[in-house]
Amino acid sequence: MPEQRLTLPDRITELETPDPLKPDPDADMFAHRDLRSDAFWQHIPRFANTSESEFLDSKFQNKNSAKTAEQLERLVGELTGDAFMKDVKEGLRQAPMLLRLSPYLLSLIDWENPYDDPIRRQFIPVASKRLPDHPMLQLDSLHEQKDSPTSSLVHRYPDKVLFLALDVCPVYCRFCTRSYAIGGDTESVDKVSYKPKSSNWDEAFAYLLSRREVEDVVVSGGDAYFLPPNRLREIGEILLAIPHIRRIRFATKGPAVMPMRILTDDEWTGTLLDLAEQGRQFDKEVCLHTHFNHPAEITDITRRAMSRLFQGGLKVRNQSVLIRGVNDDADTMNLLTKRLSWVNLQPYYVYQHDMVKGVEDLRTTVGQTLEIERNVRGFTAGFNTPTFVNDVPGGGGKRDVHSFDYYDETTGISVYRSPSVDEDRVHLYFDPIPLLPDEGQARWADRREHSRMIDETLAAAGCEALELAN
């Protein structure tokens, strides 16, 4: 889809430029517009002769995705060397998530320095960088299973539900909050299953029809990208027909890992745009929520894909996770924010990294998140500035990261309350121990100190009388 330009009227171009009050911006100011448009996939030997039209075919992307360490080795082994691949194989043996990497993602990784590459860090585990889990970590840290009235729904907030429609994704993120369910069993985790069975869906539809307070449905999983067009239409049209449901969000990582599907799978994209159009006719919003974490994930292919959705009238919002070594500095986060906005993706949330098994090397502290937010806010327009949130452990839901009742930077414990979910409970988030000051690390090294630190923090927050969510 070529970029189209409007022509400026002569009366504007012929005007004298007013004296500038500000110095000319330096080149960095425009870095977000610099999108890769080269044949970047051709540096992977297997794709050296792959044409653009072949690379843009989502069937090619699915067929050539690496789903095992052996497939990854066949695709990039000669670029990385044996030691790295051995590290990956051992990392995968311990990881809670499977592997799935599209040729698009593989081609964006710097294989000369894979250890530091922000895309590699998110999707390919290496055993040598693994850190012990925090002692307070649980597998389902958000307690979604406790808030599930049916096998496919999470109903936590009063007027909103999460519809877990399927359990597969176009990529498996190392840091996935739903590592207890998504992507099939691994050597370290036997998963809960969210198969897209009609009986599961019918049970969910019946529940939603009976709950008149529900106005918002997030269709996730798993990932709506992998719903075939007929199932996408089925779920969209039934939800639109439920009178009290006003907003439907399809959540997908797809645009970040396989944006070409939007350009070349006309049946899927057409179904999505048709649902949005049907929604508009009934004053209901159908939109897409996606998940980019690093500016390098946004290329000119992404721009063209987002342009198709924008021109089709579909709103797309982005939710990022703050990840160590990926986007945990203000410059990267600002570049990501501006680049998202440039391609019509609205930066919506940045999440404090959930407490997830096996990825302690990826978490940051709440203190770091506050500092990054301070630098991001004011860098661009407010409606394109993401809100930094902490989806607090124990099922408290998303809280503005600043809204803790107390935060001890030495022990790394922050205290949050979530009165709209449960006013009698209190939620604790724990910073990663290796990033704490020496005193905090020493206290966590002594098991007898654990409950003492928690009691001290609750007392300092004035929350001793509340029940601890766990």
Ligand code: SF4
């Ligand atoms: S795409 Fe979303 S649901 Fe799927 S593995 Fe990644 S974070 Fe989890």
